[in-house]
Amino acid sequence: MGGGVHFHRPHSGAPLPRQLPGDVNGFVDRSAYLDQLDRTLAERRRNPVTLVVGTAGVGKTSLIVHWGHTRREHFPDGQLYANLRGHDAADPVTPLRVLEGFVSALGVPREAIPWDVDECAALYRSLLADRRTLVVLDNAATAAQVRPLLPGAAGCPVLVTGRGMLAGLVSRDGADRITLRLLSEPDAVTLLREAGLASRDDPPENLAELARSCACLPLALRVAAERAIARPWTPLREMIAELRGTSGLLSDGDTDAIQAVFTWSYRSLPPDAARLFRALSLHPGPDFGLPAAAALAGAGPGAVRDPLDVLTGAHLLEPGPAGRFHFHELLRSYAMDRSRRQDEQGERTRAVRRMLTWYLYTADAAQTWINPQERSVPLPRAEREVEPLAFDSYDSAVRWYERERANLVAATRAAADSGLPEHAWKLSVVLRNIYMRFNPFEDWVTTSRIGLEAARTAGDRRGEADLLESLGMAYTQSHELAKGAESHGAALSIRRETGDSEGEALSLNDLGLVHLRSRRLDEARALFERGTEICRELNDPHWEAVLAANLGEARAELGELDAAEAMVEHALALFRDRAEQGGEGNALRLLSMIRRARSDAPGALDAANRAVAIARTSRNPAWEGYWLLELARAQRLAGDAPGSLSNCERAMELQHGLGDRVREALARDVAGEACRDLSRLETSETYHRAAAASLRRYADSRWPLSLALDNLATTLTSQRRTPEAHATWAEALRHLASFTDPKAQALRTRMEHSLSAP
Known part of the structure; x- marks a missing residue:
């Protein structure tokens, strides 16, 4: 235990991360810079952070990647690499997204990765604390983007590249800076020879002239070399003349030289490859696959394979792992410029629409595997040229989502920016159904806000309600209950205005859940009752079951156990009739809770064990994390404190990864009770204090905070620390003041009695 957070080492079988891109072929000896990297990192043992800065295309990435490969033996625990995309047309990669990838590469299961950037950074630092791992952060935009990614470990040097000076990392973080200059003319000629021109029978002065025409920039030199290799019988002097003609009058500027070389190479492309080059610049994300x-x-996937090979062979497109491709940011900018100049706006719009339709239809296919019970939306007509993917399993759908996660957010924004609001809001709704399974709060809120504005732009009231509902869900999951209630209330008003009865029932359910978490139990009960009535009128057994189960929970919290059990049993039967495992598992959790309230330990254990089994079969970490907590409570009632503690620890791990700090705190609180049962009073106190500290951060968590403080006071009393216990009960009573339900009144009475005891 450290800092109130329980961290687990990665699985011992996890492979070492080897994330560096492949070494550069024909790397020109830049021994002075390589030696400088060696010296800098050797001297900066306590804070080994080095910046490599310089103009675009000067070879920063090639230098550090080559250094990393040739010094590989110094880093037995592997290398971590991330392209921060600080100068791409799309938004830079967020620190959280990079951290998620790093801790996953270090062996942490997806469900155990925090979605809070500070907590994820803390986990990352803990994992690297005793390791010797190279960290490479390529194409940084700002110091703020880099700072959360610094491991702060002496054995883990960090290499950062960027065009700017990143001064904050030097002044605040003590980084060293190396400024990479243009190649000398002799080195530029050497690069041309090693890139494949050594076999040509051209005078040395022609190679030198070609180098000067490329401004001695490595990126331009490699593109030019590939162009010359493709024309082995054309004298180099003729190609240089073509290059000069391409650029008009070449200036001494780096940008002019790069543009000239790119144009020279672009004009040599076959028409289909040139069209694809321009079209690919319209992709909004960091990389893309063949589909x-x-x-x-x-066109069909088969029709673009050859043009993709042509583009990668010409160094106009970079191949990546698993059949992915990406642009150098300068080449993307160039391709976008060519597209604006050569393609009609209508053609560009149709290309973007096809791409967004592909993402929308494929995401919808994925969500039918990932979260099939959720209400989706009618999709716009698909263009006949679009071939969306189909999936044959939950795993394949999840793999696609994880691979395309950044692109899906970018596609939502691109749809809104491209005048396609229907695609934007419908993709946001489809993503909501996926996000409900994995709870990526940052992505969820971002896409919901984009989709909401798009639905309003389109004048689509159903879409507006759907996206308000999505925002409400995201806020409620992150325990921002006031924002959640506001969003769900607005969605409910629209449902009623538009006569959407099914949608009204959904909004009643969501708003009821917010009130249930806020312990406004009478309001929650009324909302669930009205929603249940609507579903019966609509003959909708799925949502009737959902609302009946939630109504049962509200009644159980109000102490109406007989009515609660009847509602939950009814919901359970409906879920089983429809083979809806998620609903069945939640109903079993509620049955366990009701049976515990009746001191029926065997009955509670049976129901809770069956619920957890469903969660594990479904591989749903959110279900498992919450239902394990109910099982742990039932185990305490049955006298199995060791089993209860073990399940609490697993629930903590799962909730931490899901980013649900309130439910993680609930698991800590029950763990504290189990430790008290085992007479481990110091550990019990630690758990209860950690739970209370976490819950104090949330204004709407006064009820669970009161329970945690009551448990802490009970443990302090067992340690004969009566004054501290009384102070803790007094704080708990202050938090209980606004609750008037029978359970709260009984708890208040008991605390007041404890305070009055000698």
């Missing part, structure tokens, strides 16, 4: 490229091109 997305085909959608942009308006």
Whole structure:
């Protein structure tokens, strides 16, 4: 235990991360810079952070990647690499997204990765504390983007590249800076020879002239070399003349030289490759696969394979792992410029629409595996050229979502920016159904806000309600209950205005859940009752079951156990009739809670064990984390404190990964009770204090905070620390003041009695 957070080492079988891109072929000896990197990192043992800065295309990435490969033996625990995309047309990669990838590569299961950036950074630092791992952060935009990614470990040097000076990392974080200059003319000629021109029978002065025409920039030199290799019988002097003609009058500026070389190479492309080059620039995300490229091109995947090979062979497109591709940011900018100049706006719009339709339809296919019970939306007509993916399993759908996660957010924004609001809001709704399974709060709120504005732009009231509902869900999951209630209330008003009875029932359910978490139990009960009535009128057994189960929970909290059990049993039967495992598991959790209230330990254990089994079969970490907590409570009632503690620890791990700090605190609180049962009073106190500290951060968590403080006071009393216990009960009573339900009144009476005891 450290800092109130329980961290687990990665699985011992996790492979070492080897994330560096492949070493550069024909790397020109930049021994002075390599030696400088060696010296800098050797001297900066306590804070080994080095910046490599310089103009675009000067070879920063090639230098550090080459250094990393040639010094590989110094880093037995592997290398971590991330392209921060600080200068791409799309938004830079957020620190949280990079941290998620790093801790996953270090062996942490997806469900145990925090979604809070500070907590994820703390986990990352803990994992690297005793390791010797190289960390490479490529294409940084700002110091703020880099700072959360610094491991702060002496054995883990960090190499950062960027175009700017990143001064904050030097002044505040003590980083060293190396400024990478242009190649000398002799080195530029050497690069041309090693890139494949050594076999040509051209005078040395022609190679030198070509180098000067490329401004001695490595990126331009490699593109030019590839162009010359493709024309082995054309004298180099003729190609240089072509290059000069391409650029008009070449200035001494780096940008002019790069543009000239790119144009020279671009003009040599076959028409289909040139069209694809321009179309790919319209992709909004960091990388893409063959199917997305085909959608942009308006062709089948087979028709774009050869053009992709041509583009990668010409160094106009970079291949990546698992059949992915990406642009150097300068080449993307160039491709976008060519597209604006050569393609009609209508053609560009159709390409973007095809791509967004592909993402929308494929995401919808994925969500039918990932979260099939949720209400989706009618999709816009698909263009005949679009071939969305189909999935044959939950695993394949999840793999696609994880691979395309950043692109899906970018696609939502691109749809809104491209005048396609229907695509934007419908993709946001589809993503909501996926996010409900994994709870990526940052993505969820971002896409919901984009989709909400798009629905309003489109004048689609149903879409507006759907996205208000999505925002409300995201806020409620992150325990921002006031914001959640506001969003769900607005969605409910629209449902009623538009006569959407099914949607009204959904909004009643969501708003009821907010009130249930806020312990406004009478309001929650009324909302669930009205929603249940609507579903019966609509003959909708799924939502009737959902609302009946939630109504049962509200009644159980109000002490109406007989009515609660009847509602939950009714819901359970409906869920089983429809083979809805998630609903069945939640109903079993509620049955366990009701049976515990009746001191029926065997009955509670049976129901809770069956619920957890469903969660594990479904591989749903959110269900498992919450239902394990009910099982742990039932185990305490049955006298199995060791089993209760073990399940609390697992629930803590799962809730931490899901980012649900309130439910993580609830698990800590029950763990404290189990430790008290085992006479481990110091550990019990630690758990209860950690739970209370976490719950104090949330204004709407006064009820669970009161329970945690009551448990802490009980443990302090067992330690004969009566004054501290009384002070703790007094604080708990202050938090209880606004609750008037029978359970709260009984708890208040008991605390007041404890305070009055000698």
